[in-house]
Amino acid sequence: xxxxxxxxxxxxxxxxxxxxxxxxxxxxxxxxxxxxxxxxxxxxxxxxxxxxxxxxxxxxxxxxxxxxxxxxxxxxxxxxxxxxxxxxxxxxxxxxxxxxxxxxxxxxxxxxxxxxxxxxxxxxxxxxxxxxxxxxxxxxxxxxxxxxxxxx
Amino acid sequence: xxxxxxxxxxxxxxxxxxxxxxxxxxxxxxxxxxxxxxxxxxxxxxxxxxxxxxxxxxxxxxxxxxxxxxxxxxxxxxxxxxxxxxxxxxxxxxxxxxxxxxxxxxxxxxxxxxxxxxxxxxxxxxxxxxxxxxxxxxxxxxxxxxxxxxxxxxxxxxxxxxxxxxxxxxxxxxxxxxxxxxxxxxxxxxxxxxxxxxxxxxxxxxxxxxxxxxxxxxxxxxxxxxxxxxxxxxxxxxxxxxxxxxxxxxxxxxxxxxxxxxxxxxxxxxxxxxxxxxxxxxxxxxxxxxxxxxxxxxxxxxxxxxxxxxxxxxxxxxxxxxxxxxxxxxxxxxxxxxxxxxxxxxxxxxxxxxxxxxxxxxxxxxxxxxxxxxxxxxxxxxxxxxxxxxxxxxxxxxxxxxxxxxxxxxxxxxxxxxxxxxxxxxxxxxxxxxxxxxxxxxxxxxxxxxxxxxxxxxxxxxxxxxxxxxxxxxxxxxxxxxxxxxxxxxxxxxxxxxxxxxxxxxxxxxxxxxxxxxxxxxxxxxxxxxxxxxxxxxxxxxxxxxxxxxxxxxxxxxxxxxxxxxxxxxxxxxxxxxxxxxxxxxxxxxxxxxxxxxxxxxxxxxxxxxxx
Numbered sequence: 001x002x003x004x005x006x007x008x009x010x011x012x013x014x015x016x017x018x019x020x021x022x023x024x025x026x027x028x029x030x031x032x033x034x035x036x037x038x039x040x041x042x043x044x045x046x047x048x049x050x051x052x053x054x055x056x057x058x059x060x061x062x063x064x065x066x067x068x069x070x071x072x073x074x075x076x077x078x079x080x081x082x083x084x085x086x087x088x089x090x091x092x093x094x095x096x097x098x099x100x101x102x103x104x105x106x107x108x109x110x111x112x113x114x115x116x117x118x119x120x121x122x123x124x125x126x127x128x129x130x131x132x133x134x135x136x137x138x139x140x141x142x143x144x145x146x147x148x149x150x151x152x
Numbered sequence: 153x154x155x156x157x158x159x160x161x162x163x164x165x166x167x168x169x170x171x172x173x174x175x176x177x178x179x180x181x182x183x184x185x186x187x188x189x190x191x192x193x194x195x196x197x198x199x200x201x202x203x204x205x206x207x208x209x210x211x212x213x214x215x216x217x218x219x220x221x222x223x224x225x226x227x228x229x230x231x232x233x234x235x236x237x238x239x240x241x242x243x244x245x246x247x248x249x250x251x252x253x254x255x256x257x258x259x260x261x262x263x264x265x266x267x268x269x270x271x272x273x274x275x276x277x278x279x280x281x282x283x284x285x286x287x288x289x290x291x292x293x294x295x296x297x298x299x300x301x302x303x304x305x306x307x308x309x310x311x312x313x314x315x316x317x318x319x320x321x322x323x324x325x326x327x328x329x330x331x332x333x334x335x336x337x338x339x340x341x342x343x344x345x346x347x348x349x350x351x352x353x354x355x356x357x358x359x360x361x362x363x364x365x366x367x368x369x370x371x372x373x374x375x376x377x378x379x380x381x382x383x384x385x386x387x388x389x390x391x392x393x394x395x396x397x398x399x400x401x402x403x404x405x406x407x408x409x410x411x412x413x414x415x416x417x418x419x420x421x422x423x424x425x426x427x428x429x430x431x432x433x434x435x436x437x438x439x440x441x442x443x444x445x446x447x448x449x450x451x452x453x454x455x456x457x458x459x460x461x462x463x464x465x466x467x468x469x470x471x472x473x474x475x476x477x478x479x480x481x482x483x484x485x486x487x488x489x490x491x492x493x494x495x496x497x498x499x500x501x502x503x504x505x506x507x508x509x510x511x512x513x514x515x516x517x518x519x520x521x522x523x524x525x526x527x528x529x530x531x532x533x534x535x536x537x538x539x540x541x542x543x544x545x546x547x548x549x550x551x552x553x554x555x556x557x558x559x560x561x562x563x564x565x566x567x568x569x570x571x572x573x574x575x576x577x578x579x580x581x582x583x584x585x586x587x588x589x590x591x592x593x594x595x596x597x598x599x600x601x602x603x604x605x606x607x608x609x610x611x612x613x614x615x616x617x618x619x620x621x622x623x624x625x626x627x628x629x630x631x632x633x634x635x636x637x638x639x640x641x642x643x644x645x646x647x648x649x650x651x652x653x654x655x656x657x658x659x660x661x662x663x664x665x666x667x668x669x670x671x672x673x674x675x676x677x678x679x680x681x682x683x684x685x686x687x688x689x690x691x692x693x694x695x696x697x698x699x700x701x702x703x704x705x706x707x708x709x710x711x712x713x714x715x716x717x718x719x720x721x722x723x724x725x726x727x728x729x730x731x732x733x734x735x736x737x738x739x740x741x742x743x744x745x746x747x748x749x750x751x752x753x754x755x756x757x758x759x760x761x762x763x764x
Contacts, residue, residue: 020323028319032326039330043337085337088289092333095296099326102303106322109307110315122316 005045012038025110025117029103036096040089047085052078158218158233161196161241162280164189169273179261182269186252189273193280194245201238205675212685213678215692217286225694226350230286232693235679236527237283239672240431243531244279246661247423247538248272254654255416257647258545263309263414271308272420275301282428286693287346288336291432295332295396299325302425305417306409313412321409324395332392335385342379349693352439352686353702354378360705369708386441386453390433397429399494400463403487407471410486411479415548416654418479419541422486423534430493430530433457434523439686442501457498462609465491469616478544478554478624482537485580485620488613489533492595495606496526499599505684509598516677517684518598524680525594528672532587532665536579539658543573546651547628549644556624561633565641568652570629572659577621579662582614587665590673 012034019031052060065080111117114125168189172182204214213235220229233241252272259268278298285291303325307318340346343354354376361376395402406426410418442453468488475481499522509516544554546569551559563570575586582588592614596607645652665672682688690698 020327025319028323032323035326035330039333039337042334046337046341084340088333088337088340091289091293095293095300095329098300099303099322099329102300103322106307106315106318110319113312113315119319125312125316 002045002049005041009038009042009045012041023119025107025119025122028119029100029107032103033096033100036092036099040092040096043085043089043092047082050081155216155218155233157196158200158216158231158284159220161193161200161233162231162277162284164192164196165273165276165280169270169277172270172273173267176267177265179264183256186269186273187249190245190249190252190276193276194242194249197233197238197241197245200233201235201242201675204233204235204238205678209674209677212688213675213682215682215689217692225286226345226347229290230347230349230693231284232286232349232689233284234682234689234692235675236431236434236683239527239531239675239679240427241280241283243534244276244283244424244427247534247658248276248420250535250654250658250661251416251419251423251538251542252654253657254419254542254545254651255414256650258416258549258651259414260309266308267304268308271301271304275305275420275424277301279424279428283431286348288339288348288351288436289346291435292329292332292336295428295432296329298425298428299329302421305421306413308417309414311412317409317412320405324405328392328395331388335388335392338381338385338388342381342385347693348436348440349686349690349698353690353694353698355440356686356690356699356702357705360702364705364709367709367712369705369712382441383452386437387456389436389441390453390456393429393432394460395429396425397433397494398426398464398487398490399429399460400467400487400491401460403464403468403490406487407480407484410483411477415479415541415545418483419538419545422483422541423538426486426490427493427530427534430490430497430526433494433497434526434683437497438500438519438523438683439689451502454498454501457494457501458603458606461491461494461498462606463491464488464494465613466609469613469620472620473616473623475620476556478547478556478559478628479541481620481624482540482544485617486537488617489529489537489580491613492592492610493526493529493533495599495603495610496522496529496595498606499595499603500526500680500684503602516681518601520677520680520684522595522598522680523683524673524676525591525598527676527679528669529591529595531672531676532579532591532662535658535665536576536587536662539572539576539655539662540580542651542655542658543569543576546644546648546655547573549648549651550639550641552639556627558634559628560631561629563629565633566644569655572652572655573629574625575659576662577625579666581618581621585666587662587669590666590669594673 016031016034016038019027019034022028022031050062052062060079062081063079065083107117110122114122116122168185171185175181175185200216204216206213216233218231219225220231223229255264255268275298278294278296278301280294282291282294282298285294303318303322306321307314336346339351343351345351345354355378358376358378361370361374364370365372365375391402395405398406410422413421437453465488468484468491472481472484472488475484500519503518503522505517505519507518509518509521546566547559547562548554550562550565550569553559579586579588582592592610596610599607599610687699
C-alpha cells in the first residue's frame with residue numbers, strides 16, 4: 001500500500017515539475033495545482049497503511065479514531081486511523097486553494113496587460129521605466145537620453 | 153505579563169485587517185487603524201521582552217507560553233514568546249510602522265486604496281505567527297499566511313515588471329511551501345510529534361542516553377536513537393528556510409523581485425521577510441536538527457551553513473557593487489547581510505556547545521555568544537535596511553528615478569535626506585559608534601578561533617559594503633545634478649512629509665541600536681543562551697516534568713562518576729536510576745487524557761518514537 005502511494009506521489013510530482021518547466025503560463029499554473037496534491041498524498045502516507053491484518057489473516061480496514069466503538073479500544077494504535085495527517089492535509093488544501101485562486105487571477109491580469117501568456121514573449125516585453133515617484137506630483141520625462149536606449 | 157497576552161500579538165493585526173477590509177475607500181480611517189495596530193504590537197512585544205528579561209544578567213530569561221484553548225502542550229497549539237521571538241516581533245513592528253508611514257506619501261493613492269492596508273496587516277499576522285508558534289506545522293501556516301499577503305503586495309499596482317517578477321516569486325515560494333509541508337509531514341511520521349519543544353525533548357533524551365551509555369550506566373539496548381531519516385529531513389527543511397532567507401545558492405529570486413515593488417513595500421520586504429527564514433533556522437536547528445551528539449550530523453549541517461554564509465556574504469556584496477540602480481544595490485545587499493546572520497548560526501552550530509568564551513565575559517559559551525550576535529544583527533539589519541529603502545524612496549521623489557547615472561546634487565538640495573541616508577548607510581557598513589559595528593564585531597569575534605576564514609571574508613565584505621554605499625553617496629549626493637527636470641525640493645518636502653517621518657523614525661531607531669547596543673545585547677545574550685540551551689524552552693512548554701528523563705540520565709551519570717572516583721567501578725551497572733524514574737512516575741501528558749487514548753497518541757508508539 002505504501003508502495004502504491006509512493007508511486008502516486010512520484011508520478012504526480014513528475015507531472016507537476018514537467019508542467020512547471022513549461023513555457024506556457026497556463027501549464028505552469030496547472031503544475032502549481034498538482035504540486036499541492038503531491039505533497040498532500042505524501043503527508044497522507046504518514047498515517048500508515050489503512051488496513052490491518054487481523055486474526056487468521058482476515059484483512060480489516062482501520063476504524064475512524066473515535067473511542068468507545070466496539071473492539072477498537074483494545075489496541076487503538078493498531079486498529080484506528082491516525083487522524084493528524086488528515087488534519088494537516090485539510091489545512092494544506094485550504095491554503096493551496098487560496099494560492100490556486102491567486103495564480104488564476106494573476107493569469108487573467110497578465111493576459112490583459114501583456115496580451116500573451118508565453119513566458120518567452122513576456123520576457124521580451126519592455127518595462128515601463130518610471131517607478132511610482134511622488135504621489136500626486138507629475139514627473140515629466142527627462143530629456144536626458146537613456147544610455148540603454150543608445151546601446152540598443 | 154501573563155502568557156495569554158501572547159495570543160494578542162498575532163490576533164491584533166488580523167482584527168485590524170478585517171476592519172480595514174470593510175472600509176475600503178476610507179483611507180484616513182484605514183491608516184489610523186493600521187498605525188494603532190502596529191503601535192500596540194510594538195508596545196505588547198516590548199513589554200513582554202522587558203517582563204521576561206531578569207534584572208540580573210546571570211539568570212536565565214523566562215518564556216511566556218500560551219496554550220491555545222488550554223489543550224496541553226504536545227497535542228494543542230502552543231504559542232511561546234522567548235527573548236528571540238519577542239525582540240524580533242518588536243523589531244518587525246517598528247520596521248512595519250516606519251515603512252507603513254512612509255507609504256502614505258510614497259505610494260500611489262489609487263494603489264493604496266486597492267487593499268494595501270489589510271495586506272500589510274495580514275503580512276504582520278503571518279510574520280508574528282511565524283515568530284511565536286511552537287510547532288512546525290503552524291510555522292508552515294504562518295509562512296503561508298505571510299506569503300499570501302506578500303503575493304498580494306508584490307502584485308499591488310500591477311505594473312508589467314511586477315507581473316513578470318510575481319510569477320517567479322509566487323512559483324518559488326509555492327515550491328518551497330510544498331517541500332515544507334512534506335518535510336513537516338515526514339517529521340510527524342518519524343517522530344510522532346510536530347511540537348518543537350517535544351521534538352527538542354526527544355533529541356535531548358537521545359543525547360543524554362548516548363552520554364549515559366558512554367559513561368556505562370545503561371546498556372546498548374537502552375540507548376534511545378533518533379530515526380535514520382532525521383538529518384536528511386533537516387536538510388530538506390534547511391532548503392526551505394534558505395529559500396525564504398535568501399541564502400546562497402537560493403537567492404536568485406530576490407534581487408529581481410524587490411526592486412520592482414513600490415518603495416515602501418520594498419522596504420518592508422527587505423527588512424522583514426528574509427529574517428523570517430533566518431529565524432526559522434535559529435529556532436529549529438540548534439535545538440532540534442543540528443544538535444550535539446547526533447553522530448556528527450551537526451557538523452555536516454554546520455558545514456552547509458558555513459559554506460552558504462561565505463558565498464552569501466561575498467558574492468552578494470560583489471553583486472551589489474556592480475549594480476547601477478539604488479534599488480538593486482539595496483536589494484542585493486539584503487542577501488549579503490543575511491550572510492552575516494548565517495555566519496553567526498554556522499559558528500553556533502560548529503563549536504562544541506560547552507566551549508566557553510575566553511576574555512572578560514564569564515559564563516558565556518562561544519555558541520551562545522555567536523547566536524547573540526546573530527540575533528542582534530537580525531534586529532539591526534531589519535531597521536537599517538528598511539530605512540535605506542525608505543531613503544531611496546525620497547531620493548526617487550527628488551529625481552524621479554533611482555538610476556545612479558541620473559541622480560546627483562542631493563546633498564545641496566536636501567541636507568536632511570543626506571544626513572538620514574549617511575547615518576543609515578554607515579550603520580549598514582558598521583562604522584564603530586553605529587549599530588552594524590556591534591553586530592559584525594560579535595559575529596566575527598565568535599568565529600575567529602574556529603572559523604577564521606569566514607571572519608576574514610566577513611571583514612572583506614564589510615569593506616566592499618562601504619564601497620557600494622559610497623557609490624550611492626558619491627553618485628547621488630556629491631555629484632552635480634544630471635537630470636534636467638526634477639521635482640522641486642519644496643514640493644518634495646511638502647508632499648513627502650510622512651515619507652521623511654517614516655525614514656527618520658527608523659534612522660533614529662538605528663542610532664539607538666548603536667548607542668544603546670549594551671541594552672539590546674543584554675536581551676540578545678539571553679536569547680542566544682536560550683536558543684543553545686533548550687531546557688528553559690522545553691520546561692516552559694511541556695511543563696516542569698518535561699525533562700524528567702534527561703535529568704534522570706544525568707543524575708545516573710553523575711552518580712557513576714562519583715562512584716568511579718571512589719574506586720568502585722563494579723557498582724556502575726547495578727542501578728539505573730533512569731529506568732527507576734520511568735517506572736515510578738507515570739507519563740505526564742498521558743495522565744491528563746483518558747487511559748485508553750494514551751495508546752492512540754503518537755509518541756507513545758513503537759520503534760523510532762521515543763515514549764515519555
